[in-house]
Amino acid sequence: MKLKATEEITIERITGDVPLIKASNESDIYYGLGYCHATDRGMQMILMKILGVGTASKHLAASEEMLEIDKFFRRMNWHNQLKEEIEKLNKRDSDLLQAYCDGANAAFASKKPWELNLLLGFKDFKWTKEDVIILVRMTGFLTLAQSQGEIERLFVQMVQNGVKKEWLDELFPHILGDYDEVLLKKVKLTEKIVPDAVKWNVASTAFMASNNWVISGNRTNSGSPILANDPHLEISRLPAVWYEAAAQLGEKYTYAATMPGLPSFLIGRNNSLAWGATYAFLDAIDSWVEKCKDGKYLKDGEWHNFIERKEIIKKKKGQDVEITFYENEHGTLDGNPYEDGYYLSTKWSGERSGANSLKAGFQMWNAENVEHGMEAIGLIESAFSWVFADTSGNIGYQMSGLMPKRSKSGFTPQPGWDSKNDWNGYHPAEDLPRAYNPPEGYIITANNDLNHLGKSSPINIPMGSYRADRIKQLVESEEKIDVAFTKKMHFDTYSSQAELFMKIIRPLLPNTPNGKLLHDWDLCYETDSNGAFLFEMVYRSLFQEVFGEVLGVNLVEFLQNETGIFADFYANFDAVLLAEQSAWFMGKDRDEIYKKAIQSALNMEVKTWGEINQITLTHIILGGQLPKFCGFDRGPFPLLGNRATIHQGQVYTNAGRKTSFAPSFRLITDMGENSIHTNIAGGVSDRRFSKLYNNDFENWRKGIYKKFDF
Numbered sequence: 001m002k003l004k005a006t007e008e009i010t011i012e013r014i015t016g017d018v019p020l021i022k023a024s025n026e027s028d029i030y031y032g033l034g035y036c037h038a039t040d041r042g043m044q045m046i047l048m049k050i051l052g053v054g055t056a057s058k059h060l061a062a063s064e065e066m067l068e069i070d071k072f073f074r075r076m077n078w079h080n081q082l083k084e085e086i087e088k089l090n091k092r093d094s095d096l097l098q099a100y101c102d103g104a105n106a107a108f109a110s111k112k113p114w115e116l117n118l119l120l121g122f123k124d125f126k127w128t129k130e131d132v133i134i135l136v137r138m139t140g141f142l143t144l145a146q147s148q149g150e151i152e153r154l155f156v157q158m159v160q161n162g163v164k165k166e167w168l169d170e171l172f173p174h175i176l177g178d179y180d181e182v183l184l185k186k187v188k189l190t191e192k193i194v195p196d197a198v199k200w201n202v203a204s205t206a207f208m209a210s211n212n213w214v215i216s217g218n219r220t221n222s223g224s225p226i227l228a229n230d231p232h233l234e235i236s237r238l239p240a241v242w243y244e245a246a247a248q249l250g251e252k253y254t255y256a257a258t259m260p261g262l263p264s265f266l267i268g269r270n271n272s273l274a275w276g277a278t279y280a281f282l283d284a285i286d287s288w289v290e291k292c293k294d295g296k297y298l299k300d301g302e303w304h305n306f307i308e309r310k311e312i313i314k315k316k317k318g319q320d321v322e323i324t325f326y327e328n329e330h331g332t333l334d335g336n337p338y339e340d341g342y343y344l345s346t347k348w349s350g351e352r353s354g355a356n357s358l359k360a361g362f363q364m365w366n367a368e369n370v371e372h373g374m375e376a377i378g379l380i381e382s383a384f385s386w387v388f389a390d391t392s393g394n395i396g397y398q399m400s401g402l403m404p405k406r407s408k409s410g411f412t413p414q415p416g417w418d419s420k421n422d423w424n425g426y427h428p429a430e431d432l433p434r435a436y437n438p439p440e441g442y443i444i445t446a447n448n449d450l451n452h453l454g455k456s457s458p459i460n461i462p463m464g465s466y467r468a469d470r471i472k473q474l475v476e477s478e479e480k481i482d483v484a485f486t487k488k489m490h491f492d493t494y495s496s497q498a499e500l501f502m503k504i505i506r507p508l509l510p511n512t513p514n515g516k517l518l519h520d521w522d523l524c525y526e527t528d529s530n531g532a533f534l535f536e537m538v539y540r541s542l543f544q545e546v547f548g549e550v551l552g553v554n555l556v557e558f559l560q561n562e563t564g565i566f567a568d569f570y571a572n573f574d575a576v577l578l579a580e581q582s583a584w585f586m587g588k589d590r591d592e593i594y595k596k597a598i599q600s601a602l603n604m605e606v607k608t609w610g611e612i613n614q615i616t617l618t619h620i621i622l623g624g625q626l627p628k629f630c631g632f633d634r635g636p637f638p639l640l641g642n643r644a645t646i647h648q649g650q651v652y653t654n655a656g657r658k659t660s661f662a663p664s665f666r667l668i669t670d671m672g673e674n675s676i677h678t679n680i681a682g683g684v685s686d687r688r689f690s691k692l693y694n695n696d697f698e699n700w701r702k703g704i705y706k707k708f709d710f
Contacts, residue, residue, distance in 0.1 A: 011036060016699075016706045017684050017692050018255075020246040026365065027099040029247045030263050034103030036245055038127065040685045040692070041260035043113035044239055045104070045127060047620060048261055052134040053079040054313060059122055060621075062317040074311040075325060075332055078137040081352060082130040088355035093362050094129075100263035101127050113686070115621050127261070133354035135261045140350045140357070140382030147568045149285045149346060151461060152411055154565060156287075156344070159184045163550060166583045171572055172411065175460045179412040186342045187289055187413075190335050209447045209463060209568075209661060210278035211646060213471050214387040214395045216441040217672070221482040224672030225389035228486050229267055229276025230663035231257075232648045236615040237623070238634065238694060240682020242665045246708060253710045254365065255676050257665045264361030267667060269676050271710055272368050272391045274669045275377070278445045282383035282401040282432075282458040284349040286423070288330040288416035292337035297328060298417040304328070306337055330416050344413055349402035349426065353381035360400075370396040370436065378429030383458075385433075385445040391671050397443045399432040399450065403458040411460050431455040444471045464571030466496040466644035483677060486668045489646060491703055493525040497570075497644035498535055500578060505538060508595050514602040525645050527610030527638035536609075536642070537601035542577050545597050546584050560652075567650055567661070570643055610638030613651050615660045617697070619688065632688050637701065666705065677705040 009032045010022040019040075021032035037045060050059050054073035056066040073079075089097065104127040116122040158168060159181055169176055212229040220226050233241045242257040245265070256268025267276045296303040306326035313321040326333040331347030356379045363376035370388040374396050377386045383401030388394075404423040408414055414421035433454035435443055446467035451457040473496075474489050475481065502523065509515040514534060521531025540560065548556040559565045566573060576584050585593060616635035618624055626632055639662060641649030650661040662681065669676040679700045684692035699706070 009035075014246060015708060016244070016696055018244045018246060018706070018708070019684075020248060022248045024249070026249065027096060029249055029365070030096045030100040031103035031106075033245060033247070033258065033263060034100040034105075034127070035107045036103075037243060037258070037260040038104040038107035039111070040687075041239060041243055042104075042108060042111075042125070043115055043686045044620065045131075045261045046113065046116055046122065046125065048135055048138065049127075049131050050122075052131070052138050054311070057321075058314040058316060059116075059120055060316075062315040067313065067315070067321060070313045071323060074313065074323060076137075076141070076348075077309070077325070077327075077332070077351070078134050079130075080309075082133050082354075085133050085352065085354040086129050089358065093355075093359050096362055097129050097132060097263060097358060101129060101132070132262060132358070135259075136354045136357050136382075137350060139259065139262070140353060141348055145285045145348050145350065145383065147564060148281070148283055148461070149287075149348075150563070150565060151569055152285070152287060152413070153189075153344075154559075155411070156184055156187065156189065156413065158551070160187070160189070161551075164583070167550065170576060170579075170583055172461065173575070175409055175411045177409040177412060180415070183289055183342070183415070184413065188335055188339075188341050188343055209467075209648060211444075211446045211467055211471060211648075212276040212278050212385070212387045213442060213444040213475070214276075214389045214397075215475060215481055216395050216437070217393050219441045219475070219478075219481055220670065220672070221480045222670050222672030224391065224393060224670060225274075225395050226481060226483065226486055226668065226670045227269070227274040227276055227387060227389040227395075228490065229278075229387075229665075229667045230490055230647075231267070231277065231665055232661045233664040234659050235662045235664050235681040236617055236635075236651075236658065236660040238617045238619050238632070238682060239686035240664065240680055240696075242680055242682075243684070244665075244678065244680060255678075255708045255710070257667070257678075257680075262361070263358070265364060266361070267665075269669050270365075270367075271674070273370065273373055274389045274671060274676075275364070275373055275386055276667060277384045277386050279447055280383040280385040280399050280401060280445075280450070280459070281447055281462045282399065282403055283410045283460050284383055284401055284403065285346065286330075286404065286406075286410050287344045287346045287413040288421065289413050290328070290330065290333060290337070290343050290345050290416045292333075292335070292343055293340045295326075295338045297333075297337060299328075300417065300419050306333065328416075329422065345416060347423075349404055349423075350381045353402070357381050370394040374398040374434065374436070378432075385447075385450065387443050387445065389669075389671050393671075394437055395443060396437070397433070397435040397445065397450075397453065398429065399434065399454065399458065400429065401432070401458070403427040403432060403456055409460070427456045427458070432458060442472075442475050444468050444475070446471065461569060461572065463568060464497065464574065464644060466571075467646055467648070470494060470496050470646055483668055483670050483673075487677070487703060487705065490663065490666050490668070491640065492646040493641045493649075494646075495523050495525060495642065495644050497574065498523045500574075501539065502535070504578070504590075504594060505535075505598065508591060508598055510598070510602065512602065514606060515598075517606065518602070525609055525613075525640060525642045525647075525649065527608060527613070527640060529609045530606050532609035532642070533607050533612060534601065536612075537604055538597055541597035541600045542594065543573065545593050546577060546582075547573065549586055550584060564652075567643060567652060608638075613639045613642070613649060615639050615651060615662075616658070617682070617694065620686075630688075634694055634697070663700075666700070668705070674710040676708050676710075678708070679703075679705050 256265035335343035
């Protein structure tokens, strides 16, 4: 099957119906990519556009949920100051960006997504440079920097609700500094943790975690490096997050996972270089305490006016909604400065990003070795950990993102009225964590603490090291590694986290059928495992026994069931639960706490892990609204793994909507072979009646990889 773009561009379907774009110049490659994106994922692109400019209430639904989504995106203000960002591009990059948009618009002119056209009456089927910049910002923030903002806001709420400093120092070790408890209690919070509404939305991609690793040739069968990547994103949606594409220009090939709407080959490989990404947990978001009076804020002894930005949100039905946002050098204020008091203003370092990230993506097309790749990727303005491998045998690692230069901790809000607390530019990429051909012969990133690899320390609250520890254990256990072994690693469900907890739990288990099931558990989160289910029930009960005692049972249930706080930052809470003594134990003996949690959990009816850890793939517009036989939704399917396993498999409810995080795309390539192995949690097309709607999902479930030969 071929797609018809232009006379000069050939697009054919290869294995898995992935498009292969053949062109005679680089501009036509990006024209072809835009054409493919709009042909196969046009609905997805337009939905992202609707959300990014805050017009969901106008085009999708006039509900309170949509209004909250629009308020969030208008607050972020990604839809303004776009022209200035585009003007930063040099002529080559601007031309390539325009070629991508031209390709997308050629496809839209030929065929428009019927769901948006007929069901919603949407007419503006056009993709512009401005849309690309907005999408760059959206993908860099949503649940990435956002998760950092959430945990920082939760800290403030804890202070305001009387959680003692000794407890907080234990929960957030070495990052609190000498915060002003009295001042933080004065702050008026209108938003209790970053709004969940934004995570409900129907099209934006929720990013959370990932694994990637690269192994040098002295540890592989082929004698060349092997690179593996499996970004952990939301997979309980159709279409899939990623869109695979291949491109050929003369003798040069690239095969990569791309994202509809962006003109970049994001993770993949070309003839000589491979690259993969995970989120870096770089602290790129800060809040300041502003002292406000009569609509002004105090700074260095003087009162200053906020910039007042008015936004009008139009609705499909009902009256328009007008909102005023107040901004200063610290970002957007959470509150009304005309009501005297203390408020938080919050800023993300990537809020005016775009041009340099696009430049980096365009440079990767011509990158030939690890050093070239590291130099290009260092330009990216969002926080990711990148690993590289080349055919010359080199491996490397580079963190990307705008890391603010601060005088104090970026975790706790600082007084905004003292300019000494302002950001003083950003650290150069060379100061961020990086490595080139390390002596151990491998590089592993799994959202863990990698500060030791940099001159600066951008990570202040990473995810736990459990997945990274397990990957390292498997790499070091094998004398020589090959692609087949790497595939097994992708599907590994052994939990290093559970191993630590079970050392405490096993001696305390009762001699009952359920106690024996948990005692004999192999620590693997397979879908048929009773032990995994029982352990998770004990783990949840421990949270209630320890943190519920201080924070309140209802609050802990909310954090467990309706937010990603525990899903992201479980290692901080684990450190308390695993401690022999803790202020959070309220004077109780640890074993007694564990015994109580065990008794509560083991009294439950036993299920398999797959019975409670399930996903249903739902259509991003019509999900759950039509009978199952219509085929827009697929499932349910049991999901392997959990938060701390290499094959991550998290399922939880967020703002009333069930969501999931698991390997959305798997990539393995041996640089000694001219090939790449992949599968994807979904399909090529966002068209329900296309055979490509979900065509790779069964391969993804069963561990069958497509192979593309260069």
